[in-house]
Amino acid sequence: MESAPQISPLRYIAHLDMDAFYASVELLRYPQLRGQPVVVGGRRRAAHNDPADGAFTTLRGYTGRGVVTTSTYEARALGVFSAMGLMKAAKLAPDAVLLPADFDSYRKYSRMFKDAVRAIAPQVEDRGIDEIYIDLTGPVADSAAEGAPDPWARARAIATDIQRSVREVTGLSCSVGITPSKLLSKIASELNKPGGVSVIRSDDIRSTVWPLAVRKINGIGPKANKKLEQFGIHTIGDLAQKDADWLIEHFGRSYGAWMHEAAHGRDERPVVTYSEPKSISRETTFEDDLHPVRDKAQLTKIFTDLCARVAADLKYKGYAGKTIGLKIRYDNFHTLTRDLTIDVPTQDAKVIRRAAGECLKRVPLDRRIRLLGVRVGALSKPGMLAEVHGMSLFD
C-alpha cells in the first residue's frame, strides 16, 4: 500500500559527540600523556598510578576481567577499541598506559559541555554522558538576519560556535554532524572525527551515506548485521535496494519496515529534551566466579549490598518502583532474569531485598555465578503525601 509522501518541514538537527571522551578528560589531568596510547578501563585498583614519580601502569601483564571503556586515538591505531577485553588489549598494546575510570569526573565534564551547548541552542536531547542531539532549526531561522543566505552554512556556523564554546569551557574537542534528522546526524558526526563538522543534505544521501556499511546505522547491531551480510547486503545502498516487503518478510514487521526507512534516510523522530527514567539498576561482575553453596555468605552480602545501592539511587533521584528484578549470569555467560511486581512502589532496601530474594528462589543455582544484578522498574515519583505513612487528606 503506497501512501502519499509526507511533506515534513525541513529541520536542522545536529548530533554532537565528544572525542574519546573519558580518555580526553584524563588527558586534562595528565597532559604529559598526550600523544601516547592510553586506555581507560578496568577495576579501581587494577591501575595504581603515581604521576608524581612519572610512573604510570601499563597494560603489560594485565590479568582480570576488565574491558576497555575508552581509548585514545593513538591506542586505536594499535587496534585497541572500546569493549575489548583488557587482556587482549595488553597483547596489542602492552606499553599503553592504563588509567582507572573516574565517573564522577566524567559526569562533571558532561554537565559542563551540555550547559555550554544549551547556552547557544537550548533544544538538547541527552544521549548519554558524551553525546547529544541538538535541534538547530530555531537558531538557524534566527540567524537568517545576520547574512549568509544558505541556511546550511548558517547551521555549520552555529555548530562551529558550539565547538568553540565547548572547548573554551571544558578544554575538550567534539565532532558534529548536521542533517535533516537524528538518524543521519548520528552517521554524519562520525565522518570527520575528531573535531570535525559534517553536513549531509537530503540530496547527498546517495553519494555520502549509501557507500557506508549498514552497521553505521544506529539500531543495526552485530546480529542484524550478520544476517544482512548473509543476504549479501553490506552497504546502506545495498539495503536501500531491497524493497520493504522483502525486509519485513525476513526481519519482522516493525524492524523490517524501519530498516527500509532508515536506508532511505527517512526519520521524523523529534529531539526530546526531557524524559523520565524507566528503571534503575545495579549489577556487578565478580573478580572470580562464585559458587552458590560454597560462597553463599559472600553472595548474600553482595546481593544485599546491591539492593541497598539501588535503594539509595532511588532515594537520591526521588523515585519508587514496584517491579523488582533479578539478573544472574552464570560462568558460561548464560544470563537470565526474574522479576516480581509488588503492590506498593518502594524505595526501601529491605523491601527490595525481600522481593529480589523471591526472584532468586525461581532461578536454578547449580553452577558458578559471574554476575549478580538488581533492578527496580515501573517507577513513579512518590509524592509528599505518600511518604506520610497512613495519613489521608481527610485526617
Add this chain to the structure above:
DNA sequence: TCTGGGGTCCTAGGACCC
C-alpha cells in the same frame, strides 16, 4: 583473550477483565 555497567525498546505468551 572470553566478554563492564547502566540503560531503552520490542516481542510474545498467559492471566484476567469486560
Add this chain to the structure above:
DNA sequence: TCTGGGGTCCTAGGACCC
C-alpha cells in the same frame, strides 16, 4: 454452555546503545 474479541498487566528474553 459455547464462542468471540479487545485491552491491560505481568513476566522473560533478546537486541541494541553509550
